[in-house]
Amino acid sequence: MLYKHLQDTRSCVLLFSETEAFGCRGTIDTKDQGVLMIFNQATELENIRNKTCIYKDTFTLIASSDFLLSENGISTLRSISNDTTLADSIAGVLVYTNGTKPVHFSPAPTYPNKIYGLYPNSTIHWNPNGTNVLFDLFDFPIVFLNEDDSSTALSKVNSNLNCDSTQETVEFKFEMAGRDHKNASSCLSSGTCQPIGGQSVWSIMKARQEEVADEMVISSCKIDSSSFVRGDARGGSAYQSSVVVNLAVAEAISKQTQKKHFKRDLMFTFFDAETWGYSGSQNFLYDLKNFTCVVKSTEDEDICERPYKTSLAFVKNIDYKKIKYVVEVDQIGTQGDVNNIYVHYDNSLVDVNRTSEIISALGSGVIKSDAKEIPPSSLQSFHSYLPKGSFGSVLVADYDTKFKNKYYFDVNDDINNIDVDEICRVSSKLSNAIYTLVSGDTTMNLSANCTFVEIIVGCVLNSSSCEYIPNDSNVEPNHYSGVFSWDATTRRTSSIINNVMGSLTLFGEQPKDVVSCSTKLDCPSNQTCVGGTCVKSTTYFHDAISPAFYFDNDEYKWKIRNLSEFATITSQRPSIYAESNWVSVGVRSFSKNYGYYEGTVTFFGVVLTVLSGFVIAVVRTILSRINDYRSSSSFIK
Amino acid sequence: YLALIGNALIVFGPIVSIFNFYLCNIPQLVIVFVAAAFFYLLSTCLTSAFYFIPGIVNLPYLLVSIGVSIQEIFRFALFLAYLFTERGYERNLKVKLLYGKFAWLHASVAAGLGFATCHALLLNGNVLSQSYGPGTLYLPNCPTITYFTHHSIMTLLFVLLNISWMIIGFQGYIKKSVLRIISLLVLHFAASLITVLNNKKDSCLYVLPTLASLVVIGAIISTVELIIICNKDE
Numbered sequence: 044m045l046y047k048h049l050q051d052t053r054s055c056v057l058l059f060s061e062t063e064a065f066g067c068r069g070t071i072d073t074k075d076q077g078v079l080m081i082f083n084q085a086t087e088l089e090n091i092r093n094k095t096c097i098y099k100d101t102f103t104l105i106a107s108s109d110f111l112l113s114e115n116g117i118s119t120l121r122s123i124s125n126d127t128t129l130a131d132s133i134a135g136v137l138v139y140t141n142g143t144k145p146v147h148f149s150p151a152p153t154y155p156n157k158i159y160g161l162y163p164n165s166t167i168h169w170n171p172n173g174t175n176v177l178f179d180l181f182d183f184p185i186v187f188l189n190e191d192d193s194s195t196a197l198s199k200v201n202s203n204l205n206c207d208s209t210q211e212t213v214e215f216k217f218e219m220a221g222r223d224h225k226n227a228s229s230c231l232s233s234g235t236c237q238p239i240g241g242q243s244v245w246s247i248m249k250a251r252q253e254e255v256a257d258e259m260v261i262s263s264c265k266i267d268s269s270s271f272v273r274g275d276a277r278g279g280s281a282y283q284s285s286v287v288v289n290l291a292v293a294e295a296i297s298k299q300t301q302k303k304h305f306k307r308d309l310m311f312t313f314f315d316a317e318t319w320g321y322s323g324s325q326n327f328l329y330d331l332k333n334f335t336c337v338v339k340s341t342e343d344e345d346i347c348e349r350p351y352k353t354s355l356a357f358v359k360n361i362d363y364k365k366i367k368y369v370v371e372v373d374q375i376g377t378q379g380d381v382n383n384i385y386v387h388y389d390n391s392l393v394d395v396n397r398t399s400e401i402i403s404a405l406g407s408g409v410i411k412s413d414a415k416e417i418p419p420s421s422l423q424s425f426h427s428y429l430p431k432g433s434f435g436s437v438l439v440a441d442y443d444t445k446f447k448n449k450y451y452f453d454v455n456d457d458i459n460n461i462d463v464d465e466i467c468r469v470s471s472k473l474s475n476a477i478y479t480l481v482s483g484d485t486t487m488n489l490s491a492n493c494t495f496v497e498i499i500v501g502c503v504l505n506s507s508s509c510e511y512i513p514n515d516s517n518v519e520p521n522h523y524s525g526v527f528s529w530d531a532t533t534r535r536t537s538s539i540i541n542n543v544m545g546s547l548t549l550f551g552e553q554p555k556d557v558v559s560c561s562t563k564l565d566c567p568s569n570q571t572c573v574g575g576t577c578v579k580s581t582t583y584f585h586d587a588i589s590p591a592f593y594f595d596n597d598e599y600k601w602k603i604r605n606l607s608e609f610a611t612i613t614s615q616r617p618s619i620y621a622e623s624n625w626v627s628v629g630v631r632s633f634s635k636n637y638g639y640y641e642g643t644v645t646f647f648g649v650v651l652t653v654l655s656g657f658v659i660a661v662v663r664t665i666l667s668r669i670n671d672y673r674s675s676s677s678f679i680k
Numbered sequence: 681y682l683a684l685i686g687n688a689l690i691v692f693g694p695i696v697s698i699f700n701f702y703l704c705n706i707p708q709l710v711i712v713f714v715a716a717a718f719f720y721l722l723s724t725c726l727t728s729a730f731y732f733i734p735g736i737v738n739l740p741y742l743l744v745s746i747g748v749s750i751q752e753i754f755r756f757a758l759f760l761a762y763l764f765t766e767r768g769y770e771r772n773l774k775v776k777l778l779y780g781k782f783a784w785l786h787a788s789v790a791a792g793l794g795f796a797t798c799h800a801l802l803l804n805g806n807v808l809s810q811s812y813g814p815g816t817l818y819l820p821n822c823p824t825i826t827y828f829t830h831h832s833i834m835t836l837l838f839v840l841l842n843i844s845w846m847i848i849g850f851q852g853y854i855k856k857s858v859l860r861i862i863s864l865l866v867l868h869f870a871a872s873l874i875t876v877l878n879n880k881k882d883s884c885l886y887v888l889p890t891l892a893s894l895v896v897i898g899a900i901i902s903t904v905e906l907i908i909i910c911n912k913d914e
Contacts, residue, residue, distance in 0.1 A: 044814045076814060209818065633815030636826065641682040644829055648689025651836075655694035659701040666782055669910055 047195065049630040051580075053272040054186040057219040059227035059236060065178045067185050068610040069219030069625070070135070076214035077134030079632070081200045082119075083110045103213040105137040105196055108187070112138075112148050112271075112453075117174050124181050135184040135215040139193035147172045147449035150271040155452075159320035159618050160423040161392075162416050167444065169418055170451050172305060176271060177452065184217040186630055187272055199632060209634040216630070221623030228619075231601050238601050240527025240588030241267060241315030242469075242537040242619035243323040246293065246544040247360055247581045250305035250481070252551075255360065258307040260368040260480045262473070263324075263421055264289040265317040266536050268452055268522040275454035278522035279461045280377040280441075283503040286313060286536070288372045290499050290543050291470035296478055297547040299489075304404040304482040307368070310361070313540045314421050315587035316524040318452075320618020323587030324424035330585070331363040332612060343568045351597060353529060353563055354516040356583045362394075366434050368397055368480050371422045372473065373440035377447040378467035384469060387412045387438040392426045397435025404476040404485075405439070414444045427615035439473065441465075457520075458504040466500070467493040502539050511542040516551065526622050527588040532561055533627040545573030545582040553578055591617035682782065684812040687832040691800050691808070694840060700792055707766040708777055710792040716758055716794025723754035724802060740876045748872045751795075752865065757854045758791055781909055784850055792846030796839040807896075822884035830884055834875070837891040841871055844898030851905050863901065867894055 053065040080102050081087070110116045120136070123129050142503055153173040159165055189195060199211035220235035230236035243266075251258040264285035268278030293311050314323030336347035336355060345355050376382070386409050388398050402409065417423055420438050441447050450456040470491030479485050502509035506519050512535065522536050531537055558577040560566050563584070566577035573580055590609070595602050601621075727747040730736060736743055769777045778786060811828040822830045845864055852860030860907045871894045877883045 045810060045817050046813075212814065214814065229808065301682035304818055633813075634817065636683075636816050638825075641686060645682050645689070648686040648693055651688050652693025652697055656697035656701055659698055663702060669782075 046631045046633045049186075049188060049192045049196075050187045050298040050633065051525060052186045052192070052628075052630050054153075054184055054217065054628055055181075055272050055624060057221055057622070058239070059221065059224065059230050059619075059621045060178075061228070061619040062226055062656075063180070064221075064225055065180045067181045067217075067219075069217045069222050069623075070184060070215045071222075074101055074131065074134055075216070076635075077101035077132075078210045078635075079103050079105055079196065079200050079213050079595050081105050081197070083107060084119075097463070101134045103134050103137060105139060105200060108138050108140050109143055109145065111136075112145060112150075114174065117176050120176075120181070120185075121179060124179070131163075133183045135186060135217070135221070135630075136181075137196055137213060138187045139196060140188070140190060141193070144191070144455050148453050148455070149173045149449075149451040150177045151269070152178065155318070155419045156320055156423075156618075157419070159616050161389075161426055161615070163342060163616075165416060167414060167416060168241065169444075169446055170448075171445050172449055172451065177269060177412050177643050181499050183221040184215045185272075186215070186217075187275070187362055196632065198316060200288075201333075209636055211632065212470050213630060213632045213637040216627050217401065218626035219623045220626060221621075224623075227621040228603055230621055230623065231603065232446065236623045237526040238290055238588055238592045239316060239319045239524060239620040239622050240322055240326075240533040240586065240592075241524035242528075242534045243315045243327060243585045243587040244313040244537055244540045244544060245327070245357070245583055245585055246311045246548045247480075248293075248296065248305070248309040248311075248548060249581070250308050255362055255365065256306070256308040257365060259310055259361070261310045261366060262289055262292055262370050262372070262477050263312040263314065264372045265323075265421060266313045266522065266540065267315050267318050267323075267524040268456070269318045270452055270523065270677040272454070272456055273523040273525075274519070274521050276521050276523040277454055277457040277504065278452075278453070278520070279450075279456040279504055280374045280448045281315075281446075281451050281456055282374065283500075283520075283522065283536075284375040284377070284461050284466055285372040286334055286503060286540065287466055287496055288375050288470045288473060289313065290498050290540065291467070292372075292474045292477055293544060293547055294482075294495050295380065295470070295474035295489045295491050298481075299478065300486075304484055306483055307481045308365075309481045311475065311544060312421075313537070313544075315534065315537055316527075316589075317421055317587075318524070318579075319620040320589060321421060321424045321615070322524075322618055322620075323585075324421035325428075325613075325615065325617060326587055326590050327357075327585050328363070328424055328428035329590040329612065329617075330357060331361055334358065341611045344566050346564075351529065351594065352586070353531075354583045356581075357585060360581070363429060364433075366429060367394070369422060369425050369436040370401060370473070370477065370480075371436070371438045373420060373438050373442075374446065374448055375439070375441050375469050376462040377441050378460050378462055379441075379447050382465045382468075383441065383443075384409045384463065384472070385412045385443050386410070386438050387414060387417050387420075387440060388436055389415070389426070392431055394432050394435045398437060399435075401435050401437045401476065401480065404479040405437075405472065406475065407472055408472070410437075410443070412440075412443050417551075418442075424615060427613045439469070447585045457619045458500065461500070461504075462496060463500055464493075467491050467496045470496060485578070499543070501537075503536060509539055511539050511574065524587065527586070527592075529586070530562060531584045539569050541571075541582055541584060542574045545578065545580040545625065548581040549578055550581060551579050584650045588617045681812055683816065683826070683828060684808060687804075687811050687828045688808055690829070690832040691835045691839065693820045694728060694836065695793065695797050695800065698789075698843075699797075700814060703790055704794065706778075708785070709786055712762065712787055712790040713794040713797070715761065716791040717762075717798040718794075719758045720751070720795045720798040721802075723751045724768065724798075726750050726754075741873060744872045744876055745869070748865075748868050752849075752868065755795070756853065759850055762787060762791070781912065785847065785906065785909055788847045788850035789843060791850070792843035795846060796842035799842055800835050800839055803838070807831045820881045821878055823882070823903050825884070830888075833888060837888070837895055838871070840895045841867070841891070841898055844895070844902045847902045847905055848898070867898060870894060878900050 057066045149172040151173050153168040221230040224230040254489045265282040268276040270276040316322035338349035340346035474489040508515035560572035560577050563572050570577040727750050766777045817827040848864045874890050
């Protein structure tokens with residue numbers, strides 16, 4: 044085969060923050076293909092450059108994931124990137140897998156989202172295995188191969204080491220439209236990138252249907268993850284375990300039909316895009332405090348045209364001043380020797396009495412964390428937007444002062460990194476705690492449905508189809524929020540949560556006519572789309588995009604607000620993250636001749652053409668001397 | 681694109697030279713050239729119908745023999761068409777189609793070039809298009825040169841063979857010479873059947889030299905024909 048297109052490759056993309064670009068810049072035409080050379084040690088790089096048989100000075104480096112995704116490997120990659128001469132000669136890096144798992148690896152920082160939280164000067168390293176490579180910038184593509192292509196690529200390397208007559212070459216088609224920009228603002232103004240965001244989901248179980256209760260309890264979690272390669276954001280313990288727990292709690296409590304026992308409203312929140320400076324929780328709380336619909340839709344009073352919101356239910360159903368209890372579920376059930384439940388809170392921020400109430404409701408078997416600060420979590424958004432001391436809050440996690448998760452935001456944080464039984468156990472504990480808080484009833488002993496837990500784990504962490512998504516297909520689990528879209532169907536995780544919670548929060552008489560839908564916009568007013576059908580439910584989507592962004596309807600593009608506007612609303616810095624548009628992503632390998640071969644063939648062709656012309660001219664002359672050649676062309680004698 | 685240019689020049693350079701310096705000033709020969717190309721195309725279409733016979737692709741020698749036979753039939757048909765046209769031209773317009781003692785030689789060269797050009801386009805057109813791009817391909821049958829160069833050289837040899845075969849053929853049909861016709865068939869079958877060995881390892885070490893030898897033999901026979909024509913009175 045002339046060209047072999049490498050299938051199922053996964054690559055890192057180019058992203059922007061407020062001040063810088065990070066990730067992988069795309070290829071440029073002059074440096075998009077390189078001779079394949081293996082490197083599994085930093086010292087091999089100089090040997091590669093000194094190979095005199097290599098015709099072109101561009102290389103495609105291939106390294107094992109073992110080496111590259113290690114401290115040594117990351118350090119080598121950074122040294123290549125910082126050496127301009129060397130980086131200019133790298134067309135790209137291929138990473139092959141040899142099936143082994145590192146002991147630990149995390150591409151995330153040691154304190155994720157630190158500058159966007161309550162403790163920008165903190166010295167805690169929540170994620171001690173963090174390498175921060177997520178936020179490095181590489182001037183070349185880095186592509187991860189599947190197992191089949193890994194062995195093919197390795198076999199081709201050997202001929203290059205032996206300086207055979209052909210060079211095995213890899214070409215990258217990896218065009219990042221925002222390549223030439225340095226930050227999000229520049230990129231957005233040129234229209235070559237889009238803000239990162241997703242769709243959060245919130246559900247409310249009201250104490251009394253038509254009224255807002257005096258107090259509200261929130262059970263919250265994060266739903267997105269990231270990874271060095273965005274498509275590898277498996278998010279096992281971080282944070283699909285918390286999604287499963289939160290859904291299991293909702294499922295257990297929803298069975299309590301005697302909601303007259305509820306004295307408080309109960310809301311479940313599933314925040315998306317939290318990886319990117321707590322965008323989901325910030326947007327939600329910003330809207331709760333600040334939102335005003337300038338132009339309502341004339342077709343559906345529940346929709347706001349400007350600024351665009353697909354549902355205004357949060358305006359009608361939530362009064363932020365009544366939020367009195369917030370319980371956030373963090374990483375739960377990470378595989379390890381010991382399973383403990385830790386509670387985290389910051390005494391200086393919380394309503395101490397209400398916080399004690401939460402801990403009491405959790406019962407025995409929980410350990411107070413030794414950390415004086417709340418871990419990186421949506422709780423930090425709650426504390427920055429809501430008045431200090433106005434609510435009790437606790438974060439429940441399986442770690443104390445550092446993550447138990449050895450693969451935080453790595454592809455190895457998958458279904459094998461969680462203990463499903465532990466997740467079910469914690470779900471039962473939390474169900475009782477939340478139920479106690481909303482009803483005051485301490486006699487009920489709720490249990491989570493472990494079968495339901497297993498189904499949800501399968502939906503979010505297995506590549507098989509999920510019964511909660513109509514017409515679902517087998518897809519590799521990926522929980523990277525991606526670029527923002529108002530269309531919630533683009534976010535599979537959010538869709539699963541919406542369909543589960545939607546079926547648990549049906550109210551009143553359901554519509555007699557079954558109306559099919561793909562989004563809420565297909566449904567009549569005051570109905571939502573759950574599982575492909577329009578129903579009356581109290582589950583809604585909410586945009587999970589940093590409040591720093593706004594959409595300019597006149598110029599039809601995203602812009603960044605003046606950040607000084609936020610000073611009066613929150614102590615938290617709003618994040619700015621965007622992803623470059625990409626034109627095409629693909630990799631192919633082929634054999635290539637040394638340059639002199641093709642030149643020789645062309646020279647030979649030219650000589651042959653000239654020679655044949657000369658021979659024909661000579662033959663014609665001879666023939667015309669023997670017989671008058673020209674007279675043969677005469678029509679008339 | 682250097683590979684594409686180089687390989688295209690190997691195949692089509694001589695064709696263009698012959699056409700440009702030999703044929704293009706003589707409209708009759710251009711018409712013969714085009715007609716011959718069309719006849720070759722028809723022969724190929726008919727040959728391709730045999731590929732639908734189940735299992736025949738596993739009998740390459742049989743398939744090649746069928747192809748060669750059909751081509752020879754169409755060569756003869758081309759000769760008859762030219763003869764018919766020449767005689768009709770003379771009878772109705774009272775002038776000759778071509779003048780001079782080399783009229784039949786010119787016609788056979790034009791026809792041979794027509795066969796060769798269509799053969800080259802069909803055989804090499806798709807391969808040449810694949811040679812555009814950075815990638816190359818080496819096959820076990822010829823590991824020292826690329827597949828594209830090997831294919832171009834083979835096509836060039838067949839271009840030269842087609843011209844010499846047409847010269848031999850036309851002379852054989854005009855003179856009703858069994859010896860010439862048999863020589864033509866032997867040369868054509870030999871050249872075509874040897875290509876079946878192309879799928880063997882290092883086969884280009886004997887296939888290409890064999891074809892080159894046949895080109896030389898064809899050139900010698902064509903030269904002898906030329907000498908015979910020279911010595912003949914008009």
